Amino acid sequence: MAEYLIQTVGLPGWLTWSLLAVLSAVLILNLMAGGALVFIWAERKVSARIQDRLGPTRTGGSFGWLQSLADGIKLLAKEDLMPEGADGMLFRVAPYVSFCASFAAFIGLPFAFDMVGLRLNVGVFYVVAVLGLEVFGVILAGYASASKWSLFGAMREAAQVVSYEVPLGMCIVVPVMLAGTMDLVTIAEKQAGWFTNWYLFHDPFTFVVFWVYVTCAVASVNRAPFDLAEAESELVAGFHTEYSGLRWSFFFMAEYSSMFLVSGLAAVLFLGGWNGPVPIATLLGLSDGTGESTGAIVRLLGLANLLGKATLGVLIMMWIRWTLPRLRIDQVMTTCLKYCTPIAAVMFAGAMTWLWVFPGGVLNLDDGSRRPGEIREGWLEGPGGRSTAVSDAPVDDAPALAEIAEVSK
Amino acid sequence: MVRSGSCEAAASVRLPTGVACETQQVMGDKNMRGPAFLESLEAAVPGGVVGTNLEAIDPWVEVAPAAVADVCRWLHDSPETGFDSLQCITAVDWFEPDPKKAAKAGWDPHLELVYHLWSTRARVSLVLKTKLPRWKDDQPGVPPEVASVAGIWRTADWHEREVYDLSGVVFVGHPDLRRILCPEDWEGFPLRKDYEMPLDYHGIRGR
Amino acid sequence: MSQVIDDDPRIIEFDVRTDEMLVNMGPQHPSTHGVLRLVLRTDGEIVSEIEPHIGYLHRCAEKIGENISARQFIPYTDRMDYLAGMNMNLGWSLAVEKLMRLQVTEKARHLRVLISEMGRIASHLVGMGAYGLDLGTFSPFLYAFREREKILDLFEEACGARLTYSYITVGGLTADLPPGWLERCEAFLEQFEPIIREYHALLTTNAIFVKRTAGIGVLSPDMAINYGCSGPVLRGSGVDQDMRRDGEPIYTAMYDGYAFEVAVMKDGHYPRDHAYPAVPADAVLGDCWHRFFVRMLEVVQSMDLVRQAIDQYSACKGPLGEPVKVAEKIPAGDVYLETECPKGQMGFYLIGNGSAIPWRVRARSSSFSNLSVLAELCHGCLIADVPAIVGSLDIVMGEIDR
Structure with a gap:
């Protein structure tokens, strides 16, 4: 697109790149906000169905699909409260820190071939590192709230997220090793073709690693059964006890975006990214070349694929949340340090060995669509x-x- | 207990006196009573037992206020009784504010503490009563004192606090005697018969 | 205090001691089951001392009882354990009947068993669901309430109320069952039975649930007796006591002809335990898991009793009998009667002086004693264990504060 703007329209380079950056940012922001709206609505509907209820039914006609928007308007109109003893600046800035971390991580996540905010050759590293920054918002919120419950939540979050970064990183290293690159686009491209090319099915070790990744991802985004930072039965609402209105909703948006992000990352790393289980585009003979007319179709197909996979991941997280009780903080740490980390390490070594023994893979059905x-x-x-x-x-x-x-x- | 088992009984039956005696017989098995028990109690704590009523629905033993702790200790520790559980402590204010009725009441104003004991092993119950003056040394406002049994049954911890809170009895030797149901700055003892509801509590209208 | 902490073997591994912090849990807190306030002294996540403050729901029920007639007090008993109003009504009615030497008709007796055991199921469903909530799982709570609603619907048909029934009353019950009620009750039991398996799958056998409850808040039998604990809390510690079997004759006579086994672990087995999930290896007798499991067993036990009561009740042809007059005089004398309520042994002490109005009313609340053991159980536990322990005691503040 940049070439088109520069060469055909004749815009100066700096303007082109700025325009494109703004465009990407707006798209991602809308994806986050819109995604959060959809996922909050979905969470309500899913939980309601799990619990034998109906959930929202009226707002916006059937299925209550406008419920989250109505909630959003309510939250906007709510009085913005701050506790008397709170550290005003930090209290105000904390939700944005959380939100920005989540937002920034989206820049590196590819949605389809060439559909990525910024293609980085260290994409995996960037996404994981930036996503880890979200914890700062939570810690700031907990610290600045001048509430003991919030502080408890923040401390738990800090301990938990920092610990889970370790096994999470190990899990991510496995597909990186298989692909031989940290570029997320390339990692996904490597899995093109039939679903057997997905790294999930690359070898038994990656299969296990995927589930370890799921566990760690759920933990690192603070979802049940690892939602200790907000544990409502113990810590009232944890780090966001004192938040209300829009600031609170920013935490909420950050949470749902992070859920979506880790699901998307799982899709890219293990589930073939935007490559569907069946290479429809290749079978139909559609090319995804940049200049070709069919490219847009292929890309949209890929986008739908990735969004579908990520949404499925989010739905599974909801399913888990509404089924399982919450772990205790020491049990969360045990799960991380005694189980996830060693398993991930062993599986990493296993995958490495597998790659050495079967360099070409075992299940690969190469249909020529790979790059x-x-x-x-x-x-x-x-x-x-x-x-x-x-x-x-x-x-x-x-x-x-x-x-x-x-x-x- | 009438075990007629007749489904055709027309209405609730008021048991005649004779049947009531039969009820008592059955209850006798469930309650620690009888001369042998009283004798051993008297022997263990001389002068402890002041009076008994074995004919009441729930037969009770009256204990001298000074001997409450000793009697309770014996009842708890002695293997033949083994009252390992205290179910309830109740304070009853025997006081009639209306002087006309008070003249006909047939008792002098006093406070009565009622202890309901239960043995989980023998599955028998026992009622202990003890009489206290309404106020210590007849000085109104100074609650009477009695020995705490919180060291024997931990149940008594909270129950004694409640009795202190609502009826105004000081339990000597209680680990932490303060109000439990009412606010800590509450005045008076609400379950006393002459208690007057305050008209105002921190700006909240009382009545 | 610190001496106790040093002696606690669980604390030693947490050798990094930092500043202690006082935290207020409640009275507005999601998991304190009403308006209970707990003051926690914590060192990080470890609770070194816990002090319950009660009385936020104190409504002077005993004082009110001294100003109204015995039958007028029935609605106030509803508001004590408001989750099991039927059982509270029964306890007070039996205490007054004991003083009045009144015996209800056979039909009323069976109907009382039927209704109070349904009340027990309803109460245990709340206890179970709320316990799931305390441990962070929301769905079992709603599954439990869905079934409880059906019981409440039945109660509403019988007496017109869903929470404060005043149905069982002195001398009998206020009304007979409407036509078709027994069939609907049987239909409810029929569809409820398989759902209990769901509860076991979601909670009792759930690995995380077991991790959170097994070995937590262990209450030894001696301590339980010494603190006056009762009901599932006492039986969860392995003490074989159920007032329906061991209580006073006027109460046990109500269960004449009924077959039931007290839900308590004997020789390492619960009654008919082949039908239920196995006791997890980590569980210690007297811990949260056992208290919870006893409640689950009692739901099944009560269902059995309800079925028996339906048979017995339908066999009775005569009328139900009339309750006593509202201003019925009660004889002089004092009685104390404990009944087995869902939360434990609820005792009513009543002194009559020949008039209609009792001289003294005293309610011995089971939750009151059950809660008093909390400080002992929470020594050196983690903050997350506090809701787990409070929830396993299944307290109701209306009954504690009265």
Whole structure:
């Protein structure tokens, strides 16, 4: 698009890039806000159905689909309260810190081929690191609220999230190792084709790693049974006890966005990203080349795929939340340090061994739709061709590599 | 208890006196009573038992106020009784504010503490009563004193606090005697018969 | 205080001691079952001392009882344990009947069993559901309330009220059952029976639930007796006592001809335990899990009793009998009677002086004694264990504060 604006419309480069950045930001922001609205509504409906209730039925006609919007308007109109002893600046800034961390992480998440806010060659690292910043908002909120319950919530959150970053990181390293890159787009591309190409089914170890990732992801976004930071039966509402109105809703939005984000990340890392279980586009002969007319269709298909997978992940988190009791803080830590971390470590070693024994994979049904050329980081490829670091790449990569090198110019 | 089992009984039956005696017989098994028990109690705590009423629906033993702790300790510890559970402590204010009725009442104003004991092993109950003056040394406003049994049954901890709170009896030796149901700055003892509801409590209208 | 903490073996592993903090839990707190206020002394997440403050719901029921007639006091008993109003009505009615030496008709007796056991199911359903809520799972609460609503519907048909029934009264009951009620009750039991398995799946056997309750808040039998605990709290500690079997004749006579086994663990087994989930390996007799499980067993036991009562009641042909007059004089004398209410042994002490109005009314509340053990149970537990322990005691503040 940038090329189009610069070359055809003739806009100056700086303006083009600024415009595109604003466009991406607006799109992502809308995705977050809209997503939160949908997910809050879904949470209400899902929980209601699980609990033999109806949930919202009237607002906005049938199914109460406008309920979250009505809630949002109510929250906007609510008095903005702050406890007397609160640290005013921190109290006000905390929800935005949470929200911004969640928002910033979305920049690195690809929604389809080429549909990514910013394609980073360290995408995984960026997303995980930025998502981890969300905890600062929570800690600030807990500290600034001048409430003991909030402080308890914040401390729990800090302990929990920091601990769960470890196994979460280990789980993420496995697909990174399989793909040989930290670029999220490439990782997803590597899984193109039939669903058997997904890293979930790459080998038994990745299958286990996926479930460890799910556990850690649920824990790192504070959902039941790991929702200790807000544990309503113990800590009233945890870190957001003292929040009301719009500030509170920012926490809520951040929470739902994070849920969506970790689900999306799971989809990209383990479930083939925007590649559906069946390569419909390839079977129909549609090309996703940038300049071709069918590219848009393929990309929309991919977008639907990824959103569908991420939404499924969020729905599963809801299902878990409305079924299981909450763990205790020491049990949460035990789960992390005694179970998740060792299992993830062993599975990492296992996946590594598997890759060594079966370098080409076992279940791969290659239908030719993959872009195996993007196997390694671009910077590894010197002017003289492939560096030694990529010498173990599959043999049929050579022509594709050349093609990619051309495209990337 | 009439075990007629007749489904055709027309209405609730008021038991005739003779049947009531039969009821008592049955209850006798469930209640620790009888001369042998009283003798051993008298032997364990000389002068402890002041009076008894074995003909009442719930037969009771009256204990001297000074001997309450000793009697309770014996009842709790002695293997033949083993009253390991205190069910309830009640304070009854025997006081008639209306002088006309008071003249006909047939008792002098006093406070009565009623202890309901229960043995989980023998599954028998026992009622202890003790009489206290309404006010210590007849000085109105100074609650009477009696030994606490909170060291024997932990149930008594809260029950004695409640009795202190509502009826105004000071339990000597209680670990933490303060009001439990009423606010800590409440005045008076609401379950006394001459209690007057305050007209105002921190700006809240009383009546 | 610190001496006690040092002696607690669970504290030693947390050797990083920091400043202590006083935290107020309640009276407005989601998991204190009403307006209970707990003051916690905590060191981080560890609770070193807990002090319950009660009385926020004190309504002077005993004083009110000294100013109205015995039958007029019935509605006030509803408001003591407002989750099991029927059982409260029964306790007071029997105490007054004991003083008046009154015996109700056979039909009324069976109807009382039927109604009070239904009340027990309804109360235990709240206890169970709310316990799930205390542990952070919301759905069982609504599953429990869904079934409780059906019981309340039945109660509403019988007496017109859903919460404060005043149905069982001195000398009998206020009204007979409407036609078709027994069939609807049987239909309810029929559809309720399989649902209990759901509860077991969602809570009793759930791994997280077991982790949160097994071995937590262990109450030894001696301590339970010494603190005057009763009901499921006492039986959860393995003390074999149920007033329906061991109580006074006027109460046990009500259950003449009924077969039931007290829900208590004997020789490592609960009665008919092959039908229920196995006791988890971590569970210790007297912990939260056992208290909860005893309640679950009592639901089944009460269903059995209701079925028997339906048979017995339908076999009775005669009239129900009339309750006593509202201003009926009660004889002089004093009686004390304990009945087995869902929360424990509810005792009523009543002194009559020959007039219609009792001289003294005293309610011995089971939750009151059950709650007093809390400080002992919460020594050195974590903050998250406090709701778990409070919930397992299944208290009702209306009964504690009266």
